[in-house]
Amino acid sequence: MRPHRQHPLWFAFILHRLSGLALALFLPLHFYVMALALNAPEKLDGFLHWAEAPLVKFAEFGLVFLLAVHIFGGLRLLALELLPWSGRQKTLAATAVSLSFLLSVGFFLRAI
Structure with a gap:
């Protein structure tokens, strides 16, 4: 295994790239649903009824996560580029993932 892939922040790098890819793949579906609100309200009602399913609520948790x-990965990158950085990188990366998880759990608990 390459030495840079053994660094703990490699996970933060991969997570940021994969989350960006997943969000980019989600956007067309989001735009489609927004278009339903404008052009086909009856289809939107059917979609919203389907969106009440527990599995969809759990998927929303994943989306918010x-x-x-x-967002926090992007802030970490901005900090790396714009701020003097110390040996606390691991702690800050872990904090970013932890805050992401807490925010998405809070959303999930409000949604159910």
Whole structure:
């Protein structure tokens, strides 16, 4: 295994890239549902009824988690580029993932 892939922040790097990819794949579906609100309200009602399913609620938790991970990962990258950095990188990366998880759990608990 390459030495850089053994670094703990490699996980933060991969998580940020994968969350960005997943969010990019989600956007067309989101835009489609928003178009339903404008052009086909009856279809939107059917979609919203389907969206009340527990599995969909859990998927929303995952979406909020990905969004939070991506936001905090982006803030971590900005900090790396713009701020003097110390040996606390691991702690800050772990804090970003933890905050992402807590935010998405809070959303999930409100949604159920």
